[in-house]
Amino acid sequence: MSANSTYQALRAHLSFLRMGAAAEALPGMLEEATKATLSPSAFLERLLAVEVAAVEERRRATLARFASLPSPFTVADFDFDAQPSVDRKLIGELATLRFIEDATNVLFIGPPGVGKTMLAVGLARACIDAGYRTYYTTAADLAAKCHRAALEGRWATTMRFYANPRLLIIDEVGYLPLPAEGAAALFQVISQRYLKGSVVLTTNLGIASWGKVFGDDVMVAGAMLDRLLHRSVVVTIEGESYRMRSHRARAEAARKGVRP
């Protein structure tokens, strides 16, 4: 076989195997390999590494699209100095994702604006980067989806949908009181993930006031808290809203006629 026909056959193999990134990189890499007199195995390793990187990137992009995170934050974006009530070491430990291995839940509890969603999204991002299937929803969205599913006869499918991701983020529990049916949906989602898959949940309600989420159904609230807290890390965030604080700092600086 001539050099050219070998090259053509190689291109054809790569395209048959759907190794588009390797096919694209091939001419440049062959040239480099000749110049640098790479061994055949070193050349092959480099070529395959290009394809592996492309496939990994594609997988991550698919996971990220599916996860529907509301913002691009990572845990590293969190300003711990501005929020001394958050234990930096604990968040660092969570970011190693060991909690995913034993289906531990994480609860972020605190008033609006203190960074609960940001930290939840940061953990979700870490999960996606690690290749775990992750899904973000607010409690209100979850209730609405389940309501539609019940009407359209898709309840079981929808429950499987929420059971499936390795990590489920349920944001803003307690912001809006859930209708009884919504509370039941949330209860079922939490129950079926119990000891199987982690939930990261954020709420503005202290644990003692959880009955409110469930229209004061203390039994359901209690049963759900049992499952949530049995294996869990609770992060209570205190203090005032991050935006309010920076707003105040700017206002004060303006009053004093200095830049913040």
Ligand code: ADP
């Ligand atoms: P919550 O979910 O507790 O209501 P968010 O996570 O939505 O609060 O935070 C509100 C806004 O303030 C977001 O834009 C978030 O990025 C920012 N923010 C909050 N806390 C911090 C922090 N410690 N460091 C950096 N940004 C923060």
Ligand code: MG
């Ligand atoms: Mg939030």
